[in-house]
Amino acid sequence: MVPALTSSFIYDFELPLQNIGIVDRHCCSSCESELSLLRMADNESNTSSEKEIEMSIDALASTVQESFSLSKRHKFWETQPVSQFNDLGDTSLPEGPIQQPTPLTEVKHEPYNLSAAYELVTCDLDSEEVCSEIYTLLTNHYIEDIDSLFRFDYSKEFLRWALCPPGYFRSWHVGLRVKTSKKLVAFIGGIPAKIRIRDAVVLLAEINFLCVHKKLRSRRLTPVMIKEVSRRVRMENIWQAAYTSSVVLPTPITTCQYWHRFLNPKKLIDVGFSRIDAWDTMTRYINFYKLPEQTATPGFRKMEPHDVPAVTRLLRNYLKQFVMAPDFDENEVEHWLLPKEDVMDTYVVESPESHEVTDFCSFYTVPCSVFGSQNHSILKGAFSYYNVSTKTPLVQLMSDALVVAKKKDLDVFNALHIMLNKTFFSELKFAPGEGKLNYYLYNYRLKHVLRPSEIALLPF
Numbered sequence: 001m002v003p004a005l006t007s008s009f010i011y012d013f014e015l016p017l018q019n020i021g022i023v024d025r026h027c028c029s030s031c032e033s034e035l036s037l038l039r040m041a042d043n044e045s046n047t048s049s050e051k052e053i054e055m056s057i058d059a060l061a062s063t064v065q066e067s068f069s070l071s072k073r074h075k076f077w078e079t080q081p082v083s084q085f086n087d088l089g090d091t092s093l094p095e096g097p098i099q100q101p102t103p104l105t106e107v108k109h110e111p112y113n114l115s116a117a118y119e120l121v122t123c124d125l126d127s128e129e130v131c132s133e134i135y136t137l138l139t140n141h142y143i144e145d146i147d148s149l150f151r152f153d154y155s156k157e158f159l160r161w162a163l164c165p166p167g168y169f170r171s172w173h174v175g176l177r178v179k180t181s182k183k184l185v186a187f188i189g190g191i192p193a194k195i196r197i198r199d200a201v202v203l204l205a206e207i208n209f210l211c212v213h214k215k216l217r218s219r220r221l222t223p224v225m226i227k228e229v230s231r232r233v234r235m236e237n238i239w240q241a242a243y244t245s246s247v248v249l250p251t252p253i254t255t256c257q258y259w260h261r262f263l264n265p266k267k268l269i270d271v272g273f274s275r276i277d278a279w280d281t282m283t284r285y286i287n288f289y290k291l292p293e294q295t296a297t298p299g300f301r302k303m304e305p306h307d308v309p310a311v312t313r314l315l316r317n318y319l320k321q322f323v324m325a326p327d328f329d330e331n332e333v334e335h336w337l338l339p340k341e342d343v344m345d346t347y348v349v350e351s352p353e354s355h356e357v358t359d360f361c362s363f364y365t366v367p368c369s370v371f372g373s374q375n376h377s378i379l380k381g382a383f384s385y386y387n388v389s390t391k392t393p394l395v396q397l398m399s400d401a402l403v404v405a406k407k408k409d410l411d412v413f414n415a416l417h418i419m420l421n422k423t424f425f426s427e428l429k430f431a432p433g434e435g436k437l438n439y440y441l442y443n444y445r446l447k448h449v450l451r452p453s454e455i456a457l458l459p460f
C-alpha cells in the first residue's frame, strides 16, 4: 500500500491544475501507447472538476513515461510472472493467469538462501514482543514523503487488524533477522483475499508493509523478501497477488491519486503539510475549511455488531458495479468494518421510520510522525474506506464523515480517486495530492489498464 504522503505534499490552492499535467508526448512509441491507454482509462470526464481530475491522470501517465524514457531495467521484475511494459496495448494476450499453478510438490519447501548474516523468519503477531519489533521497524523505516517531513506510524493494533483478518496465514508474515543479534531488519506481510475481477473470483494474496531497514537499502534484499513470501503463498496453493506502490514497476493496472480534505488547516500549515499563499490570511484559510458542528443526516450513528448483515448486503450490492472489487462475506465485513478504536470507524444511517440501514461510510486512521516541527510530533490522517449511499446523497454522507473525523481530532481526511469518490471531492473541498499510487496484479494479466473509478480495492 502507499497512502497519501508518499511525495512532498504541498498543495497550493491557487496553483493552476494544468501545471501538474505536463507530459512530453513524443518520447517513444511504446510510451505513446501507454499514455493513450492511461488517457483512455479516464475518459469519462465532463464536468469541470472532472476535467481537473482528468488532467491529473495525464500527470500520472508521466510517471510511467519516465520509466520508459530512462529505459529503466527491472532485473528482478523482468523475471516475474507480471505484465511487462512491452505487453501494454497487446490485446492479443489473454486475460487471466500468466503462469499455470505447478504441483505443490514442486514448490520449493525450504526458505530462500541468504548470506550467512541473515535469516528469514515467520513473525507471530500474537506475540507482543514480535508485534513491537515490526512496529519499531516500520515506525523508523517505512514510507516517508519525499522531504522526510512525515513518516507513517501504524499502531500495533492497526498492524494486527490489517495483517490478521479471517483465514490469515501466519507464515505470510515474513521477517528478516540479523543472525547474530536477532534484530528484525526487514518485513513483508500478506493476507488472503477473494477479489472479483470482472466475472472471475480470484483467491489471492494482498501483499503489504514491505520494509527494509534504511541501512540495508539497495542491497537487493527486496527480491529475496518477495520471493520468500511468494513461496509461502504458493505453499497454500494460491498463485496470484495484488499490491500497490508509489514506485513504478512492471506494470500498473491503474495509477491513481490521493486527495486531501484539511480538517485542521492551521496544524497542517504548521507542520508543512500544506501552505498558505502570501496573499491569503490564516483566518480566511481556517474559515474556508470550517465544518458544521453536527452531522446532518437523521439516523447517522456508529455501526454496531448487529448491523453486519445489512452492511454486508449494501456493500456487496455496491461493489458489483466495479471491475475489480473484493468479494466480502459477513465475517470479513465484521473484521474490516466494525469500529475499532483508533483504527476503523464506520457510521451507518438507520432510517428513523423504518429502522432499515440505508447507507454507511467508513474510514481508517493512520498517524504519521512529524519531523521538523517544534509544535507537533504526530499528524493523524483518516483514510476513506467504503462509502455506500442508497438514500442519503453521497456528498451529505461524506460531509458527515468529515464532521465525525474532525470531532475525533483527526487532522486530514484522505481519499483515493477510486470508486465514486471523485463525485464528492470538489463540493467538499478536497485537493489533489502529489503522491501517485500504482495498483498491481501478480500472475494475472488484464487486457486493458483500468480507470481508477473501476477499482474498489483499498490498500492500507
Ligand SMILES: CCCCCCCCCCCCCC(=O)SCCNC(=O)CCNC(=O)[C@H](O)C(C)(C)COP(=O)(O)OP(=O)(O)OC[C@H]1O[C@@H](n2cnc3c(N)ncnc32)[C@H](O)[C@@H]1OP(=O)(O)O
Residues within 6 Å of the ligand: 001, 002, 073, 074, 075, 076, 077, 078, 141, 142, 143, 144, 205, 207, 208, 209, 210, 211, 212, 213, 216, 217, 218, 219, 220, 221, 222, 223, 226, 229, 230, 233, 234, 238, 239, 240, 241, 242, 243, 244, 245, 246, 247, 249, 442, 443
Ligand atoms: C503468488 C504470490 C506472489 C506474492 C508476491 C507478489 C509481489 C509483491 C511485491 C511487493 C509489494 C509491496 C507492497 C508494499 O508494501 S509498498 C510499500 C513499500 N515500502 C516502502 O516504501 C517503505 C520504505 N522503503 C523501503 O523499505 C525500501 O525502499 C524498499 C523495501 C521498498 C525497497 O528496498 P531497496 O530500495 O533497498 O531495494 P532493493 O535493493 O532491496 O531491491 C531492488 C528491487 O526491488 C524493487 N522494489 C523497490 N521497491 C519496491 C516495491 N515497493 N515493491 C516491489 N518492488 C520494489 C526494485 O524495483 C528492484 O527490482 P528491479 O527493479 O531491479 O526489478
